[in-house]
Amino acid sequence: MTVVDRQGASRSLEVPLGISLNLMELLKAEGFPVEGLCGGMAMCATCHIEVLEGLEKLGAQTEAELNMLDTLPKVYPASRLACQIPLSPALEGVVVRLAETE
Amino acid sequence: MRSAEDGFGGPQSITTDVCIIGAGPVGLFAVFECGLLKLKCHLVDVLPRPGGQLSEIYPKKPIFDIPGYPSILAQELVDNLMVQIAPFKPGFTLGERVEQLKKQPDGRFKIITQKGTEIQAGAVAIAAGLGCFEPRKPDIPDIQIFEGKGLEYMVSDPEKFRDGDVVIAGGGDSALDWAIQLSAVAHSLTLVHRSATFRAAAHSVETARQLESQGRMRIIVNAQLHKLLGNGHLEAVEIRHNDGRIETLQANVCLPLFGLSPKLGPIAHWGFDIQNNQIPVDTEKFQTSVPGIFAIGDINTYPGKLKLILCGFHEAALMAQAAFKYIKPQEHLSFKYTTVTGIQGL
Numbered sequence: 001m002t003v004v005d006r007q008g009a010s011r012s013l014e015v016p017l018g019i020s021l022n023l024m025e026l027l028k029a030e031g032f033p034v035e036g037l038c039g040g041m042a043m044c045a046t047c048h049i050e051v052l053e054g055l056e057k058l059g060a061q062t063e064a065e066l067n068m069l070d071t072l073p074k075v076y077p078a079s080r081l082a083c084q085i086p087l088s089p090a091l092e093g094v095v096v097r098l099a100e101t102e
Numbered sequence: 103m104r105s106a107e108d109g110f111g112g113p114q115s116i117t118t119d120v121c122i123i124g125a126g127p128v129g130l131f132a133v134f135e136c137g138l139l140k141l142k143c144h145l146v147d148v149l150p151r152p153g154g155q156l157s158e159i160y161p162k163k164p165i166f167d168i169p170g171y172p173s174i175l176a177q178e179l180v181d182n183l184m185v186q187i188a189p190f191k192p193g194f195t196l197g198e199r200v201e202q203l204k205k206q207p208d209g210r211f212k213i214i215t216q217k218g219t220e221i222q223a224g225a226v227a228i229a230a231g232l233g234c235f236e237p238r239k240p241d242i243p244d245i246q247i248f249e250g251k252g253l254e255y256m257v258s259d260p261e262k263f264r265d266g267d268v269v270i271a272g273g274g275d276s277a278l279d280w281a282i283q284l285s286a287v288a289h290s291l292t293l294v295h296r297s298a299t300f301r302a303a304a305h306s307v308e309t310a311r312q313l314e315s316q317g318r319m320r321i322i323v324n325a326q327l328h329k330l331l332g333n334g335h336l337e338a339v340e341i342r343h344n345d346g347r348i349e350t351l352q353a354n355v356c357l358p359l360f361g362l363s364p365k366l367g368p369i370a371h372w373g374f375d376i377q378n379n380q381i382p383v384d385t386e387k388f389q390t391s392v393p394g395i396f397a398i399g400d401i402n403t404y405p406g407k408l409k410l411i412l413c414g415f416h417e418a419a420l421m422a423q424a425a426f427k428y429i430k431p432q433e434h435l436s437f438k439y440t441t442v443t444g445i446q447g448l
Contacts, residue, residue, distance in 0.1 A: 035378070035379060037232045037233075037364050037379065038232060038364070039400070039409045041160075043155075043159055044232065044363060044364050045363065046363075066301060067274070067301055068361075070273055070274055070297075070301040071238070071272070071273075071274045071360050071361030072238065072360060072361075073238055073239070073240035073241060073358065073360045074240070074241055075296070100241075
């Protein structure tokens with residue numbers, strides 16, 4: 001998958017499988033400036049991303065994620081919370097962009 | 103419970119052994135561990151009640167990894183902790199944010215809240231979790247110019263907005279609830295929401311739609327706050343419809359209600375090291391880079407850190423031992439099981 005950081009630079013990532021991590025945890029581990037303050041409970045939106053390619057591959061959103069996204073001042077039609085996206089082979093070819101921090 | 107608002111006549115001065123900043127589960131359990139060592143505790147929290155995230159955000163969610171409880175609701179855990187620490191008679195200052203933490207020349211600490219409450223303590227344990235929950239601000243140019251001059255992020259007293267021309271932005275529960283309440287006192291009320299659907303509770307949406315049909319509220323969907331206008335005080339709000347149209351609404355009050363976001367806040371300026379919004383500690387004492395200031399629970403970091411309540415409880419137990427040695431370096435500390443000595447309250 002590919003990640004575009006807040007400066008606009010893109011980097012491709014190997015997605016580790018067979019380990020139950022979510023995308024927020026992967027982004028943190030890879031050194032991206034993603035805080036993930038709430039630890040993956042869809043409570044803080046510090047892992048807000050915009051999916052540039054492959055949104056349809058990422059599966060349905062939970063109520064908690066939709067509720068959190070709905071409270072944010074600025075969202076995109078393809079906004080997601082990275083912590084709600086489990087790592088899986090579906091991420092092959094997906095492109096995401098880190099949303100602006102508040 | 104004590105707080106500066108309880109009518110004791112203005113800001114208070116409190117003296118204690120350990121001041122615990124943050125009254126979430128880990129802060130509460132720290133009272134127990136300190137209490138076993140006969141250290142008196144005082145807790146301060148920005149939220150109006152103890153429990154932290156557990157009470158504020160997911161009180162009805164079951165937690166499955168508290169030892170001895172196959173499942174316990176978050177609020178039940180908080181209630182139980184309050185019972186467990188009651189014999190140690192902790193003090194509470196609630197609804198106040200700690201602004202300053204200063205080490206005194208004698209090695210003790212002075213803690214001052216934004217309401218002026220002063221706490222003198224022998225040691226400090228920061229158990230502040232994710233930090234303070236603060237209102238999210240929309241991305242509007244010069245927004246800070248109007249803060250307190252017509253722009254508010256919270257409603258403390260609805261009467262303040264009587265006969266005002268009020269614009270509320272947001273589509274969640276608090277936006278809907280306040281739109282409904284303020285429509286009864288405001289001269290005009292407009293609710294602006296980014297999308298066409300509201301995720302707030304269905305009955306609130308229904309009530310708002312009824313008020314709209316009665317002409318007591320205007321609801322504008324698919325639009326966002328764009329600009330604030332006024333000379334010294336808010337006079338109008340420009341909104342931008344999703345199709346690009348700009349509309350100007352007369353308004354002397356604007357309430358962007360976009361929920362709360364955790365921020366480290368003043369903690370960042372208290373003189374100890376911070377890494378990525380967390381406080382590095384050692385795993386013997388859970389002490390920060392300033393001796394006598396400890397950090398436990400979700401706010402700290404160390405190799406192998408897990409943000410679990412049970413890890414926070416362990417950290418609280420070891421922190422209490424270290425705090426005792428910091429406060430009373432001459433005294434001998436003996437470790438006793440509660441099964442042997444029971445609980446001796448303070």
